[in-house]
Amino acid sequence: MLRYILRRILDLIPTLLFVAIIVFLVTRMIPGDPARVMLGPQASVTEINNLREKLGLNDSMGAQFIAFIRDLLHFDLGDSATYNRPVIDLIMERFPNTIVLTVFSLCISLIIGIFSGMISAVKKGTAWDYFFTIFSLVGVSMPVFWLGIMLVLFFSVNLGWFPATGIGSMDAGIVDYVRHLILPGVTLATIPMANFSRITRSSMLDVMGENYIKTARAKGVSGTLVVCKHALKNAMTPILTTIGMQISSMLGGAVLTETIFSWPGMGRLIVDAINKRDFVVVQGTVIFLAVLFVLINLIIDILYKVVNPKVSYVRGEK
Amino acid sequence: MKAEEPLLSVEHLSVEFISGKEKLRAVEDVSFFLKKGEVLGIVGESGSGKSVAVTSILKLLPSNGQLAAGKIYYKNQDLADFSEKQMRKIRGNEISMIFQDPMTSLNPVFTVENQLVEAILLHQKVKKSKARELAVQLLEVVGIKDAKQRIKLYPHEFSGGMRQRVMIAMAISSNPSLIIADEPTTALDVTVQAQILNLLKQLQEKANTSMILITHDLEVVADMADQILIMYAGQIVESASAETIFKNPLHPYTKLLIRSIPAANKKSGKLPVIEGNVPALKDIPKGTCRFANRIPWIAEDEHEQDPKLREVEEDHFVRCTCYQHFHFKEE
């Protein structure tokens, strides 16, 4: 087990190196002089030169890259020109908000997605099945930024149930906080929810046809228990394996969702930075999210291996 | 002497599958009975409807299948009228089932202990700790060594034969009156097959349990079954005591099945196979002998129109008149 974890971590090194290279190259692709772009047209030559020096732009590409990697290893993502603060501080300030939003959405999407997928599978061919199937088909096709706007239009503008923007403060009480969380949470949850529903349905259908389900029924296990114990635990495997993918797309979705709902998370940080042309922040946040994604996948892989006794066997056999 | 009441008596059982707008009969008018302590063998090639017939006894048909007609008297109560809840008290408790493929019949994500204890707790009012002890004892009964340790393992850590032993342990956990074993040895190695059959036989005799033993290989039931049903394309084509089936087989299908037993062909060395296949449900011929196209060298008019199962001697039933004219194909 420990060896497996070590090997997986070693495997990640080239991937992470490539992540760094991609970000490095992309940010060097900025047309014109980044220092000039950042400081705007009014900046004087000395100002620009100072900034170039500070950013290391006068060094060779190789030296710049090595410096870049060295900084990364020290968790130094550079300093933001517009905020006048280290990027890592900005990230750490915003990141918890993104976590709250993403985890909240992930929970909603897992609960509703798995539940609806199960009902669809168990009641295959009934009105329930059609309802949830169409619901999930529309869900995976949903432009989330539009959904967010529609939810605002309906629940904030028309009904006034939930605030349209912003984050509640904990001082105002948990109710206020959750009220702010609902609309962005639901918006961000839609696509993963639809995906989980579809995956659950198809893997449940596969599992329900397995022989061990027949065995359980022949033992006298009740229908509900067969579904909730014997089938669901087996059907969870493909669901677990896609959680990593879903989290990745949610981190992307968070950029849009946070923009619509003015949720002060990483997504807002990026979009604001883009509008202010603060490339250091863009570069830092993007690399942070990519590394985060790689690590989440590593954790899921390891968890999967711990949870599922079959994995080693199946792989070993093939 | 008053005839003993049968434990299970199946009368005119028919099972249908709904496929699109069509209803296809997988089992047609099957009747048999089984006394306490008796072993009934059901024999036929794959696709003959054996599994469908017995799963309908426990009312475990897939969702597209239904009992179309018939009565299933178990201890004088018709299971056909039982609710799902009543059936749950029967399944695994009164009647248990052992399936063909031990590799896939145990749930891969639960330990053997978990699955055995579950079976015990479903039907017996015992504490969980007691159920664990019982589970270990059951494993010992079915011949698994180091049961105490191995019970903690997952099914994939057992060999095929061992898993079938676990299935058997599960099946006998609540001392059922009837065990249905659906091709229990088909998926196993030849050497293991004999061991498993022996185990089944020994357990059956010791507890005087009734048993339905399904197989596509007549040899398997040869020294175990009291009665034998030969099934083809959803119908019984011949039924008699085991002795009669082997001494005086009548139906062409039975004769061909006997001829394809390996032991009966030691001299020739080559195993004669029955050419062709059991027809798919939608291709089953209507109103004629269903076996006719497998023995094309027998003239059409030797077969009966809409053949009936007839008693040709005491307790010996055969379908269609073609048996009177049958001869093996010359090679």
Added chain:
Amino acid sequence: MTAKADQSPNEGSQFFRKLFKNKLALIGLVFVLLMICMALFAPLLAQYDPNEMNIQQALLSPGTKGHLLGTDSYGRDLLSRIIYGSRISLIVGIGAVLVGGAIGIFLGLVAGYFGGFIDSLIMRFMDALSAFPFILLAITLMTVLDTGLMNVIVAIGVGNIPGFARMVRGQVLSVKEEEYIEVTKSLGAKQWRIIFQHILPNCLTPIIVYATMNVAGAIISEAALSFLGLGIQPPTASWGNILKEGKDFLVVSPHIAVLSGLAILFSVLGLNLFGDGLRDALDPKTKL
């Protein structure tokens, strides 16, 4: 799950039977065809020039005489703008998948065919690319690239590369096992000829299914970029920037946001339904 490219006519007709029996796939096809027609015949279908402003007629609600879907804040006809917007969506959707697909297929073929170090190198690179959330990659690229249709296509296309590469690589590995490749190899055929004549045709069916689904994703990405102001620039009509503008007039004229979003939703839904149907008809076991 090796898909055979050389389907016999029988298999072909069975494919269409299966496809046309699937009602959802047909509905999807209808949406897709509607969108394509809108894009192709935009000048005929649209009553107005999509960019023609008329401030007196601004923010009319749908159903107003002469403006079926109303007008936007500049008095431009919304229906005409949505019709023209389908062109952008379709061009970007298909273009991005072509760009990403071409590069991805090439990399996948190379990785799968050569194996070894080249394989590891390419695939680790693909892992790195897919570590960036899809939309974030496009956003980042758009911040460094200039705005403009071609750049939008490239920015979205890049995110499509790893998926194609992985899929094609997997196909190549399974096709490679098959004997006839071995035979051709021993006859000394040029490696590239083996790839293009024998391996690629065998991968074609899953590629088509995958591509259909990815066009849907690319359409959403374009709308998202334009919505953030990073994609297609006004006044060019694109569903994303119609929506962006509609958001500012959400309270007075909600129809702008509602309708432009519906256009995105239905075209994406159509492509997804059709893609699902294609996949099921080609091979129900293929899970993409």
